Amino acid sequence: MILQASGFDLAMVYFLNVDTLGHTESADGEALREEVASVDQRLGEFLQSLEDLGIREETDVVIVSDHGMTNQVKNIFERNV
Numbered sequence: 001m002i003l004q005a006s007g008f009d010l011a012m013v014y015f016l017n018v019d020t021l022g023h024t025e026s027a028d029g030e031a032l033r034e035e036v037a038s039v040d041q042r043l044g045e046f047l048q049s050l051e052d053l054g055i056r057e058e059t060d061v062v063i064v065s066d067h068g069m070t071n072q073v074k075n076i077f078e079r080n081v
Contacts, residue, residue, distance in 0.1 A: 013046075015039045022069040032069075 018039055021032045043063075050056040 015042075019066070027069040027071045 015035075017035045018032070021029070021035050025031045047056065047061070050059050050061075
């Protein structure tokens with residue numbers, strides 16, 4: 001179980017690897033797909049923990065992203081010097 005006890009008012013989690021892999025590898029690569037699947041698994045475990053503690057119905061879960069991801073042909077920040 002991810003959560004051991006209730007009593008918190010706010011919990012925030014950031015999964016760094018999804019964003020990092022999207023920037024350093026490929027937006028449609030296998031490594032990113034595997035990491036998204038891993039985050040999906042952990043989110044499922046978190047939701048199950050809420051259920052096991054009997055607080056799922058009274059807990060709001062909000063999932064956000066800072067941006068989408070697509071492969072770029074050229075780095076848009078490169079300057080032609």
